[in-house]
Amino acid sequence: MRSFAEILDIAARRHGGPEAALAGIPVPLSAAELGATGDDRWLSAMARSIFQAGISWQVVETKWPEIEAAFGGFDPGRLSMMSDAAFDDLLRDPRVIRSAPKIAAIRDNAAFIREVSAASGSFGRRIADWPAGDFIGLLDWLKTEGARLGGGTGAHVLRRMGRDGFVLGRDVVARLIEEGVIDKPPASRRAMLPVQAAFDRWAAESGLPFTTISRVLARSIG
Template sequence: MTPFRDLWEMARARKGGHAAVETELPHPAPIEALHKISDSQWLSDIGKQVFSAGFNWKVVEDKWPAFEAAFDGFDPWKIRMLSDDALDDLAANRDLIRNRMRMEAIRENAAFLCALSEERRKPAGHVFVDWPKTDYVGLLELLKTRGARLGGLTGMYLLRWRGVDGFVLSPDVTAALQREGVIDGPATSKKAMRAIQTAFDIWHAESGRPMMQISKVLALTVGPTAEA
């Protein structure tokens, strides 16, 4: 693998200077601020990401206040108890995006948050925030296997949206990881994800930078859009 300092130089050369690279780097939210996010807010964020996947995000953003009202603030302990008839009514609401399967995913994810909170004896959001960074792929696996429609980029964007440190395997980042020999194809297997975790751990040890910044630097070495 290319050392991080050389990846940085590649990004600097493409962007036109160190300052230009620095201005593009995201920053993790403070742990104290992340701990203040309620599980209701997490469920709202989850719902928004689920509805945004493969859909026009601007439409979702514009309609989300109506979702907040229709789902009564997204209290997961209430939402997990919604009946099928109640979901049918929500799916027929013209103020919302009428997708019954994604409505059901919100109920399933409410049950997931409640179960996680009960198991760990703390808010589910704290579980996400406190998860060891050296096992970020384990957190992504948790979202994928126990959440509804939270695999792949959806789970990654959910965590990035809230400022939880981690990488996003955008096309640019994936291409950079393939170039570096970390993976030799799509990042779909557990073996590939563990190899990616190891690579990020090494680059973090070299640079001291959070994973989200390493992810962005990788993207800046590849594509004109630099998605990360």
């Protein structure tokens, strides 16, 4: 397994130097900033990632202002109590991507967020308090306790919201395979353990957040 400095050098050669290899990578939010993010924004991010799964992301991005309006700004309290009539209205609403399973997942995640927020002060506070050394546990928690937040969806929600972490896209997986960390895309918590260990090692070596390491791994391939 190469050091992070060696992988950064590969990315730099592919993209025109170290500055280019690191360009445009967002800085994760602080714990205080995550904790202060409204529960409605977490539900909105979940909804956006759920709607984007399996279809063109650009379609969702184009429709997003209308989707926000149709869901009334994604207030978890109101949506967790969605009536059958309100559900049916959304299924008929032309502003919305009319998938009953995805709309049901948004309703279920509203209840999930509401419950976690009541226990932790805010949903973002619970996310912020989750230890970096167990990022795979955070992903597993979202998958288990949330609705349709497995696969890459939960990781994309966290990245969208500024929580430090990694997303196992095609190029990141390819680099992890090249480094001998895994031999195929990980599909279980056990298979994710060496991924967590590799990111922990690279973070200790470099002092950089997982978000930056993840993006550099991707740029070392693509």
